[in-house]
Amino acid sequence: MATLPPIAHREYEARVHRAQDLMAKAGLDAVLATSEYNFRYFTGDIGQSPYQTTRPRCILIPAKGKPVGLVARGIDQALVDTTWVTEVRSWPGPNPADEGVSAIVSAICDLTSDQSRIGIEMGPESRLGLPLADFMRISGLIGERQFVDGQVPVFLPVKQIKSTAELARIRTACQIVSSGFAALPGELRLGDTEVEACRKLEALCFERGIDKTPKITGISGRGGHFRTFAGPTQRQLGAGDILFIDAGCTVDFYWCDFNRHFAFGSVDPATAKAYELIWEATEAGIKAVKPGVTASHVWREMNDVIVRAKGAGTTNSFGRMGHSMGLTTTELPSISPLDETVLVPGMTLNIEPSTLYESHYDGSVKLMVHEEDVVVTESGCEVMTRRAPLSIPVIIASN
């Protein structure tokens, strides 16, 4: 595990204060954060489990004053002992008949006045961290108070600007996985399966100090591949194959997320040409990132490179050419023609242009997609990943 100083209690406090500022602007009297990653964001919870389906963990942030943790009994004191949170209410769980419902209702009623508007995870890309039926019961038990969306006014903007400590984690993940990717050609062999190739990358990253390797997608095909997900499989890598690996890995719960390509035996000219074009499109995307421009501007700069080379309609973006990331991947904004989010320093962006091309071998449709992780700085951006090589590394050795 990469050793970084723990995130300071005052940073969590500052996150809550920023949330309260955003709540004031949006006219919210409180927010209730229920998802695992929102709970972690505000509390500093060091629980390892990705799901808390039995005993949800929530934090209620009033308009002013300290937040209140809402957890099952037994977790309450742990939260006080291991995080900055000092106010906790609990219930005897697990108890599916009342899994925090009464405790959450009474906390809301005690901390907010009648007719309060309480933000909760509702809006785009958010997830509720409670059973829906429990949310409905809570909604019916808080009098004239009502739940409204907390995602757009509070959760999204508060998390979008990463702190120095958050960036240290993301940057460390980017650097470890970059180093792992760089070492991978020395480990890959003709005859490896996609699964074996992905395992080799995981081993290299693990040796170098990555915490977790949750998303290691590997996809291959002769003269290129067509997907960025739904792999790896037991397909064996042979001469003429291109292997694409997309690595989402974490350090202290913060993600990196980027991909690299590897060729077996040789690189066919169609793939080489597409690789070069998308490398240049990535470069254009990186150059476009600076405070004040929109996510859609970054999309257009990359799109222009592709359209100039290949004509209109040749960009394949599955709706976008990148996104952001933090305690989850992916996060908003999307680098899409529709997303008018204005970039500000501290935002992370995954610069991810793509194009379709025809296989050198059989004319079938292939996808070329690159990805680099950057953070917006005062004057432009810092590329946190080690830039992809100018051409695809070629593996010659066989098992």
Next chain:
Amino acid sequence: MATLPPIAHREYEARVHRAQDLMAKAGLDAVLATSEYNFRYFTGDIGQSPYQTTRPRCILIPAKGKPVGLVARGIDQALVDTTWVTEVRSWPGPNPADEGVSAIVSAICDLTSDQSRIGIEMGPESRLGLPLADFMRISGLIGERQFVDGQVPVFLPVKQIKSTAELARIRTACQIVSSGFAALPGELRLGDTEVEACRKLEALCFERGIDKTPKITGISGRGGHFRTFAGPTQRQLGAGDILFIDAGCTVDFYWCDFNRHFAFGSVDPATAKAYELIWEATEAGIKAVKPGVTASHVWREMNDVIVRAKGAGTTNSFGRMGHSMGLTTTELPSISPLDETVLVPGMTLNIEPSTLYESHYDGSVKLMVHEEDVVVTESGCEVMTRRAPLSIPVIIASN
């Protein structure tokens, strides 16, 4: 990665048929599965990402006939190519303004009649895999049809009985991590931090073929520990310490989840005594598991062992002494005095008794909790983990 034959398409088809049988009993006209693990359960999706917050993936299972995948464009053909699903509808995503809402509404309206009752994740321990606002919009656009809970009548029971292929994955995870735990004392040193100790276990499990190690909780203290979560930290392990590691690891997305103890320098008598008692309580739990008994019966058998030794009120269970697991950990049933679920062959159970005791050193309250993973068989149960040693292994060597 442990190599197991892929789960056959006919098994996914059988899961859907079982769901349809349960739907008929419950009077449901369809179920919409939205959470990542429910989607995976019915489709066999091999996407690696634990979250799909940008582009939700759903499957609509009508009362009769084939299920329909509902995914963003670009994922549609992948689902057809890589899973057994043949019917897919898609939308151009990401598009937060209509992230599948219209596509889901039209699929529901096409496949179900007016006034249909559609099960979705609502009930105990379920999670909705869509933004709440999108769920609400969908609810308002399907006419007189209504969403009702699908968790209790369908999702829970259909997933509770594990197939041979599912058990092969869970058993493999149990065996790999058992082997890793057995080898760990040879790697641990006085002076290691909790984090380092956990990393050593992860490395041993990784070498032995575990896929992922999402939850490796390590907690230590002089003469015992008090928690089962909120760790590991940079605390250094010294003479008199007891280290508790709880390992939730996966093979092909299926979990094992169990813990082990390690002593440094020596084992104090209070800890040794509590360890022995809870080993015996675990044994009683294992012996109690058989078809036809309830989860609460297993709880009582373990509780009796503890109460006989220490008197009433000495069981510390945080509300339960175990649970089930599968594509997530934890899953229902809970091994609690309240849970009257009747055990049937194919159910997994995490047998997890605990008690509080006083530290030999300072009289502070400590927690002793063991855990073994079993599956209910026709005549009793199979213990899938390698049984914990009869006494705590003691690490003498220092760094």
